[in-house]
Amino acid sequence: MLGPYTFSIGDTTACSDYVRGGIVSQVKLPVIRNFKPLAAALAEPEYVISDFAKWDRPAQLHLAFQGLDAFAEAEGRLPRPGDAGDAAKLVAAAKAVNAGWAQKAETVDEALLARFASQASGELTPMNSVVGGIVAQEVMKACSGKFNPVQQYLYFDSLESLPEGGDPPAADLQPVGGRYDRQIAVLGQAFQRKLEASRYFVVGAGAIGCELLKNFAMVGLGCGGGGSITVTDMDTIEKSNLNRQFLFRDWDIKKLKSHCASAAVKEMNPALNIVAQEVAVGAASENVYVRQPLTIGQHLGIYIFRRWGG
Numbered sequence: 001m002l003g004p005y006t007f008s009i010g011d012t013t014a015c016s017d018y019v020r021g022g023i024v025s026q027v028k029l030p031v032i033r034n035f036k037p038l039a040a041a042l043a044e045p046e047y048v049i050s051d052f053a054k055w056d057r058p059a060q061l062h063l064a065f066q067g068l069d070a071f072a073e074a075e076g077r078l079p080r081p082g083d084a085g086d087a088a089k090l091v092a093a094a095k096a097v098n099a100g101w102a103q104k105a106e107t108v109d110e111a112l113l114a115r116f117a118s119q120a121s122g123e124l125t126p127m128n129s130v131v132g133g134i135v136a137q138e139v140m141k142a143c144s145g146k147f148n149p150v151q152q153y154l155y156f157d158s159l160e161s162l163p164e165g166g167d168p169p170a171a172d173l174q175p176v177g178g179r180y181d182r183q184i185a186v187l188g189q190a191f192q193r194k195l196e197a198s199r200y201f202v203v204g205a206g207a208i209g210c211e212l213l214k215n216f217a218m219v220g221l222g223c224g225g226g227g228s229i230t231v232t233d234m235d236t237i238e239k240s241n242l243n244r245q246f247l248f249r250d251w252d253i254k255k256l257k258s259h260c261a262s263a264a265v266k267e268m269n270p271a272l273n274i275v276a277q278e279v280a281v282g283a284a285s286e287n288v289y290v291r292q293p294l295t296i297g298q299h300l301g302i303y304i305f306r307r308w309g310g
Contacts, residue, residue, distance in 0.1 A: 007024075030145075031148075033148070033149065035151075035152070036152070041152055041153070042066065043101045043102055043103060044101075044102065044103045045058075045059075045062050045103070045152060045153050046151060046152040046153065047059070047062070047152065047153050047154070047155065048150055048151060048152070048153065048154040050154060050155070050156050051156075054157075056109075057112075057155065057157060058153065058155040059105045060105065060108075060109045060112050060113070061116075061155040061157060062105075062153060062155060063094045063097065063098055063105050063108065063113070064090075064094060064112070064113050064116040066094065066097045067090045067091065067093040067094025067095075067097060067113065068090060068093075068116070068117070068120055070093035070094075070096070070097060071086070071089055071090045071093050071117075074089075074093070075089070078120045078121040079117040079118065079120045079121065080121070081118050081119070081121060081122065081170070081173035081174065081175075081184075081185040081186075082118050082167075082168075082169070082170025082171075082172075082173040082174070083117075083118070083170065084114075084170075086117055087113070087114040087117040087118060088114075090113060090114075090116070090117040090120075091108070091110050091113045091114060091117070094108060094113055095108055115159070115167065118167065118173065118185075119185060119186045121182065121185050122182050122183065122184075122185035122186035123182035123183065123185075123186075124182075124183060124186055124187075124219075125183075125214075125215050125218035125219055126215050126219070127158065129211070129215065130156065130158075131156070134150075134154065134156075138150060162186070162187070163187065163188075163191055168187070168188030168189075168190065168191070169188075172184075172188040172189050172190055173185055173186075173188055173189075174189075176189065179220075180192050180219075180220050183219060183220075192220065193224065195219055195220050195221045195223075195224075195227075196220050196221070196222070196223045196224025196225075196227050197224050197225065197226045197227045198221050198222055198227050199222065199226070199227060199228050199229075199230075200216065200221065200222060200228075200229045200230070201229075201230050201231075201232075201289070202229060202230070202231040202232075203231075203232060203233075203281050204232075204233050205231055205233040205235075205245075205247075205257040205258045205260075205261040205262075206233070206235070206241070206245055206257065207241075207244045207245050209231065209233065209257075209261065210245045210246055210247040210248075210261055213229070213231065213247070213261055213262075213264075213265045213274075214246075214247065214265060214268065216229060216265070216272075217265040217266075217268045217269040217272050218268065218269065220269070220271070222272060222273050222274065223269060223271040223272050223273065224271075227273055228273040228274070228275065229272065229273065229274045229275070230274075230275045230277065231258050231261065231262060231274065231275070231276055231277070232258055232276075232277040232278065232279050232280075232281060233256070233257040233258040233261075233278065234256075234258075234278045234279065234280050235256075235257050236254055236255060236256055236257065237252045237253050237254065237255055237256075237257055237260060238253065239253055241257075245257075247260065247261045247264040247265065248260055248261070248264075256276070256278050258276040258277060258278055259276045259278075261276070262274045262275075262276035263276075
């Protein structure tokens with residue numbers, strides 16, 4: 001092999017003169033991957049860095065999950081949201097685990113572990129979507145055998161996505177007996193009410209639009225008093241859409257995307273206030289969607305969206 005796309009066949013002096021043509025078959029040699037046993041991988045972890053702005057975060061999260069396992073085994077439950085006592089127990093458990101490892105974390109970020117403990121019983125649909133996408137990618141690697149799998153541990157966090165101004169008070173994180181309790185454990189009751197009262201306008205119900213609408217329905221956006229979602233798309237569903245626009249089924253072909261997507265997410269969350277339309281967004285529909293005259297900058301923004309955003 002001389003390069004990615006060139007090769008030499010060696011000494012050809014004993015062969016007849018080259019005339020033309022010929023067929024080359026590329027043979028890929030298999031590569032065997034060896035992974036550590038779980039016990040060794042826990043004590044001597046290797047990480048895949050997912051965020052280069054957080055070089056030290058994987059080690060802390062690895063320690064946090066081991067502390068969580070120790071806490072759950074001792075207490076028979078997960079830490080309560082905003083409970084300082086439970087957070088202190090998890091931090092102590094994590095420190096004990098770290099002390100027993102040959103490859104110790106140099107420092108233990110107690111503030112990070114305390115936030116981790118507070119959110120341990122929480123669950124966010126968008127985060128599930130991220131993790132689910134990564135898992136699906138690894139399954140495809142395993143089935144095809146064409147790409148290398150993730151080596152040992154991949155930890156991902158998005159603490160910077162949480163509301164600014166610090167964590168909500170403990171009282172705001174307590175469950176209320178509803179479908180959003182796991183989300184409230186992370187974001188708080190006040191933020192949940194803000195989500196439910198939000199009003200959003202979604203342009204397009206294609207691949208990205210389906211994912212957005214699904215997440216909106218799951219988190220409760222536009223599901224409360226005064227909240228609503230308006231989605232517009234004048235396109236109809238084609239068979240080629242079904243592999244990536246997951247809100248649609250075979251029987252939806254030739255129907256309007258906005259109406260079918262709205263019906264699907266409404267079934268996921270009946271409380272969702274959603275209006276489906278089939279109006280194109282542009283200068284001709286300013287009287288429908290714009291209450292005040294647009295500035296030059298807003299006109300330019302619409303043009304850029306239509307030109308490059310679809």
